[in-house]
Amino acid sequence: xxxxxxxxxxxxxxxxxxxxxxxxxxxxxxxxxxxxxxxxxxxxxxxxxxxxxxxxxxxxxxxxxxxxxxxxxxxxxxxxxxxxxxxxxxxxxxxxxxxxxxxxxxxxxxxxxxxxxxxxxxxxxxxxxxxxxxxxxxxxxxxxxxxxxxxxxxxxxxxxxxxxxxxxxxxxxxxxxxxxxxxxxxxxxxxxxxxx
Amino acid sequence: xxxxxxxxxxxxxxxxxxxxxxxxxxxxxxxxxxxxxxxxxxxxxxxxxxxxxxxxxxxxxxxxxxxxxxxxxxxxxxxxxxxxxxxxxxxxxxxxxxxxxxxxxxxxx
Numbered sequence: 001x002x003x004x005x006x007x008x009x010x011x012x013x014x015x016x017x018x019x020x021x022x023x024x025x026x027x028x029x030x031x032x033x034x035x036x037x038x039x040x041x042x043x044x045x046x047x048x049x050x051x052x053x054x055x056x057x058x059x060x061x062x063x064x065x066x067x068x069x070x071x072x073x074x075x076x077x078x079x080x081x082x083x084x085x086x087x088x089x090x091x092x093x094x095x096x097x098x099x100x101x102x103x104x105x106x107x108x109x110x111x112x113x114x115x116x117x118x119x120x121x122x123x124x125x126x127x128x129x130x131x132x133x134x135x136x137x138x139x140x141x142x143x144x145x146x147x148x149x150x151x152x153x154x155x156x157x158x159x160x161x162x163x164x165x166x167x168x169x170x171x172x173x174x175x176x177x178x179x180x181x182x183x184x185x186x187x188x189x190x191x192x193x194x195x196x
Numbered sequence: 197x198x199x200x201x202x203x204x205x206x207x208x209x210x211x212x213x214x215x216x217x218x219x220x221x222x223x224x225x226x227x228x229x230x231x232x233x234x235x236x237x238x239x240x241x242x243x244x245x246x247x248x249x250x251x252x253x254x255x256x257x258x259x260x261x262x263x264x265x266x267x268x269x270x271x272x273x274x275x276x277x278x279x280x281x282x283x284x285x286x287x288x289x290x291x292x293x294x295x296x297x298x299x300x301x302x303x304x305x
């Protein structure tokens with residue numbers, strides 16, 4: 001069977017069909033798992049960078065000074081990583097990233113952009129109505145917090161350093177990294193603390 | 197430990213990645229990956245068992261593309277956990293081939 005690709009595709013389809021028929025797996029959970037692993041695992045690079053910045057003040061400063069150079073310490077780089085700019089969330093400022101012209105995105109730390117990031121609705125509305133768009137995406141920003149929208153381009157690809165959530169004082173870098181999501185690094189979500 | 201942390205392991209069992217993103221060249225590779233994770237999720241097999249099968253399939257033929265070894269290892273764990281038999285899979289595959297001749301545009305080689 002290794003000789004032909006169509007043979008393998010049919011074999012895999014047969015496996016999935018039979019397992020589903022017997023109730024051993026369901027097709028929706030296969031879809032959900034694929035989505036989970038392609039969207040949540042890709043940005044693992046960025047999550048490691050964020051976790052390091054949370055525990056190491058000197059690294060955080062390097063990350064804010066020169067994002068490209070700082071992520072290179074992890075071995076993350078390449079042409080798409082050029083001009084990586086880190087913007088830091090604070091109790092008074094919330095940052096969110098868009099590319100109004102196309103879909104510039106910090107691939108080096110976040111993997112490939114999600115579908116909605118490339119949608120014209122997100123690209124055109126985020127600048128005009130950031131709070132409304134964020135609310136629709138499930139993120140309520142208090143009126144007293146300033147929202148800054150960063151328009152990515154070939155010259156500068158922005159990347160959000162989210163606030164470290166409460167209840168994480170005793171955590172190490174790996175555990176902290178597992179809390180950081182792609183959406184939080186784009187700025188359309190917060191990093192949630194550990195579930196009790 | 198979460199499954200994705202296990203997946204992050206280096207070595208011959210680690211799936212190919214580009215910039216931290218899992219790399220699939222064809223839809224069947226993605227399905228094979230998703231089915232494997234669903235089978236592990238259901239508790240019928242474990243990542244550890246699957247990984248051992250994958251390592252041995254990769255070792256068996258170094259030139260074989262990674263996801264083909266993955267699909268072979270998936271069939272190994274599914275049959276050894278007695279979820280399905282190879283004969284059943286053969287029959288279902290034949291049935292699909294019959295159906296597909298009249299139902300879609302896939303080119304059979």
